Amino acid sequence: MIEAEGLTKAYGDKTAVDGVSFTVQAGQVTGFLGPNGAGKSTTMRMIMGLDTPTAGTVTVNGVPFARHTAPLREIGALLDAKAVHTSRSAYNHLLAMAATHSIPRKRVHEVIDMTGLADVARKKVKGFSLGMGQRLGIAAALLGDPQTIILDEPVNGLDPEGVVWVRNLVKYLASEGRTVFLSSHLMSEMALTADHLIVIGRGKIIADAPIKDIITGKGQSRTRVRSDQPDRLMHVLAGTGVSVELQDHELLEVTGLDPRQIARSALDNHVLIYELTPLQASLEEAYMELTKDEVEYHSLITTGAPVPAQSGGN
Numbered sequence: 113m114i115e116a117e118g119l120t121k122a123y124g125d126k127t128a129v130d131g132v133s134f135t136v137q138a139g140q141v142t143g144f145l146g147p148n149g150a151g152k153s154t155t156m157r158m159i160m161g162l163d164t165p166t167a168g169t170v171t172v173n174g175v176p177f178a179r180h181t182a183p184l185r186e187i188g189a190l191l192d193a194k195a196v197h198t199s200r201s202a203y204n205h206l207l208a209m210a211a212t213h214s215i216p217r218k219r220v221h222e223v224i225d226m227t228g229l230a231d232v233a234r235k236k237v238k239g240f241s242l243g244m245g246q247r248l249g250i251a252a253a254l255l256g257d258p259q260t261i262i263l264d265e266p267v268n269g270l271d272p273e274g275v276v277w278v279r280n281l282v283k284y285l286a287s288e289g290r291t292v293f294l295s296s297h298l299m300s301e302m303a304l305t306a307d308h309l310i311v312i313g314r315g316k317i318i319a320d321a322p323i324k325d326i327i328t329g330k331g332q333s334r335t336r337v338r339s340d341q342p343d344r345l346m347h348v349l350a351g352t353g354v355s356v357e358l359q360d361h362e363l364l365e366v367t368g369l370d371p372r373q374i375a376r377s378a379l380d381n382h383v384l385i386y387e388l389t390p391l392q393a394s395l396e397e398a399y400m401e402l403t404k405d406e407v408e409y410h411s412l413i414t415t416g417a418p419v420p421a422q423s424g425g426n
């Protein structure tokens with residue numbers, strides 16, 4: 113379990129992480145989401161003792177990272193896959209790490225097999241692709257068979273097979289009762305992988321809930337309706353807070369009314385409907401809604417020109 117209490121990090125007058133409190137539970141995958149510059153990496157670095165908090169505390173299984181006597185066996189992290197610049201082979205790199213932490217050589221072979229690196233393990237890391245580097249970073253994170261795993265953008269640079277592999281791996285690790293905390297920009301991937309989400313924006317927590325609650329709570333519910341009188345149905349359903357869009361011949365998408373209300377109006381007005389399908393908001397929609405006021409770097413799609421947010425930007 114990871115517990116942050118009032119965790120704060122300021123760089124000069126820039127507060128990157130602003131008094132955040134959260135708990136990452138064992139036995140499930142917790143996703144960490146937020147726009148660019150929201151404070152995800154800084155938070156993860158503080159968990160790993162790589163950055164000192166300006167205020168507040170963060171512990172892993174009740175103990176600050178620095179006070180764990182065998183940290184690699186307690187917490188495994190992939191924070192920056194590009195950080196490994198070595199002329200060693202992947203095998204020798206992992207072997208050196210294992211040796212300094214009294215981890216048996218057998219475990220090096222295990223993590224190489226787990227991460228699909230067997231064919232390239234004897235090659236120099238310097239020549240690795242981004243995806244191979246990610247796999248090596250994950251292998252290093254798993255070396256100590258840790259109870260807690262922290263992965264910053266683990267699927268970055270991986271091919272589709274690699275993405276599925278990471279998804280299955282983190283789910284498996286969580287099912288073994290481990291604490292798994294991962295950040296990703298890939299919303300669709302997070303929706304398939306995480307059980308719980310913590311969303312951060314401008315250094316503050318803006319959501320901390322099971323993923324299904326975030327999707328149902330934030331995205332506006334929409335209903336797909338088919339009718340042989342779409343124009344008449346649009347007229348019947350019109351009202352404050354209701355939006356009805358003609359999508360295609362006889363197909364409408366209604367926002368602001370639930371299916372029961374739509375069916376009732378149609379019946380009362382003798383309009384035939386032959387499809388009524390509730391549409392679930394995607395995590396992407398829910399996330400955009402949650403973070404719309406929190407992004408530090410807005411972009412204008414029409415011109416591509418970046419527009420700074422009104423306040424708090426760098």
Ligand SMILES: Nc1ncnc2c1ncn2[C@@H]1O[C@H](COP(=O)(O)OP(=O)(O)OP(=O)(O)O)[C@@H](O)[C@H]1O
Pocket residue numbers: 123126127128146147148149150151152153154155426
């Ligand atoms: N060493 C540093 N010195 C000064 N400012 C920093 C430093 N590290 C991070 N920041 C600033 O702190 C804020 C949070 O950065 P952080 O890297 O934690 O965000 P992030 O959510 O991981 O972003 P991204 O998704 O783009 O990686 C940003 O505004 C960043 O510019």
